[in-house]
Amino acid sequence: MIATIDTATCLGIQAIPVQIEVDVASGLPQLAIVGLPDTSIKEARERVKSAIKNSGYRFPPDRITINLAPAHIKKEGPAFDLPIALGILAATGLIPVEKLSEYLFLGELALDGSLRPFKGAIVVAESLHHYRALVLPQDNAKEASLEKRAAVYAVKNLREVVEFLRGERNLERLVPAPWDSGAAPPPEHASDFSEVRGQPMARRAAEIAAAGAHNLLLIGSPGAGKTMISRLIPSILPPLSYEESLEITKIQSVAGMTTTDFPLVRTPPFRSPHHSISAAAMAGGGGWPKPGEISLAHTGVLFLDELPEFRRDVIETLRAPLEEGCITISRAKMQAVYPCRVMLVAAMNPCPCGQLYDSRKTCRCSLGQIQKYQARLSGPLLDRIDLHVEVPAVSYKTLAQEEPAEGSSSIRKRIMRCREIQKRRYPDRVFKSNALMKPREVKCHAGLDDEGKNLLERAMKELGLSARAYYKIIKIARTLADLEMAGRDEDIDQMKDAPVSVPHIAEAIQFRALDRRWGT
Secondary structure, eight states, rough: OOEEEEEEETTTTEEEEEEEEEEESSSSSSSEEEEOOHHHHHHHHHHHHHHHHHHHHOOOSEEEEEESTTTSBOOOOOOGHHHHHHHHHHTTTTOOHHTTTTEOOOOOOOOBBEOOTTHHHHHHHHHHTOEEEEEEEHHHOOOOHHSSOEEEESSSBHHHHHHHHHSSOOOOOOOOOOTTTTOOOOOOSSSOOGGGGGGGHHHHHHHHHHHHOOOOOEEETTSSSHHHHHHGGGGGGOOOOOOHHHHHHHHHTTTOOOSOOOOOOOSEEEEETTTTOHHHHEEEETTTEOHHHHHTTTSSSEEEEEEEGSOOHHHHHHEEEEEESSEEEOOOEEEEEEEEEEEEEEEOSSSSHHHHTTSSOOOOHHHHHHHHHHSSHHHHHHHTTTTEEEEEOOHHHHHHOOOOOOOOOHHHEEEEEEEEHHHOTTTSOOSSGGOOOHHHHHHHSOOOOHHHHHHHHHHHHHHHHOOHHHHHHHHHHHHHHHHHTTSSOHHHHHHTOOOOOOHHHHHHHBBBBBHHHTTO
16 A cells, blocks of 8 residues: 655755655565665664554554655655654554645654654745645744744654544644744843943944944954954844844754754854864855855854964855855755855954054064965955954053943944834845945945045045945945934934935045055
8 A cells, every 4th residue: 555645855944845655565574765865764764663663553564665755856854754654654554544635744753652853844834834734743843833824733742643643632733922932032141342441443343343234354463352342243233033033043943953942043143163164164065955154144243263264265165155145055966055144253363473563562473474374365355344443452551441331232222223224225125234235225325425436536546446345335334324323313214315425435444454554
């Protein structure tokens, strides 16, 4: 007898329907699985056999053939355990075959028949909510119910599913909870911007970067506060919108990073990989394409400390994703696309010893060593970083002052108001921040007067700026104008049309430190 049952597999952050065909025929006892299964699916034969027996049912001593269709798509993961077990029981007549067509089943089986969670529940619910009602492990229920349109039924073990399909047990459809009820409480940041002593330029740059989602590079001596300021940026970022939360939750779900109690990611992620990371770990990859660090930081911050110490091939993988906001990972038989709209924040020393810009100490590096060190960063990558800021060493007098600087909470309020201005400005666009404007939007929303054009023209000639740097300066100036308006008590709809003036252009040029210093 042949039974068919529906399930799904994740490819990137999209789910693809998979149909499992189970044929139980007379012959020598054997269980064969075909249809490009991975090792974890091939091992399902042992888990399924024990789960069926320990749930009180008979495992047929026959020749069992299981086909995973479509056969040309590679399948991965133990989530096929439950549908394979149900297909075997249906093929032996224990479950009505017609009942299987009403649902889509996923779940990993323990040897005692209980169900364990699987990766990508929200991806399946979001992609296939129109296809079938979902029967999932109880630990995946809260995550799947984030997709309000999906019909989700939660079960604890194989026996519950069998009794439900035979009409011996009722299962209640999960009622979707408020979308933010599955979010973890906001993190308590250990540090605050009020603890930063001095560094007004770096603090200003961090605020601008957070307000417009601009990329930021801090250059300075060891111990000047580059890493501290970079790690404080999450404390001034606004919470994610509904769409952004679902996007990053899907990515983290596929990566197996969500939790049962709080599956929804509500705060911007902050990823800080070590400089020994490989190109595949940064961009994503593997035999089955998994998201890399740049995708795990989607909608948040990717912090690269000691930037020149990263391998050249690792850094260069960031060039196209930073520009396009997504990354395509291609393998022989599959292709996965992951979003990676990140704010890149990096820190570096100006030379191997780190004292090149420190007036109090003498740099021990030769000119050749300095040039070799700085050459580790390619021009195209630096061109994609909006803000280049020099972070000088802090004096004793500045460190010893007891009067606290402005704290993260007040900066965050200003940034949230600035982000709201940008949302009102781009209501019909996918992007909601100044950093993501295309040349057409720059011309429409950040037009310059004659005086501003003349200033920018002089900067282009004297600094040898590229076309990309030209647009980045205007985008930064647009954010500076928005920040200026965010501090006023006016209607936001009026603020979004505030002009970009000469002071904004002049300040934006000041944040291109590498163009001024290395470009000459």
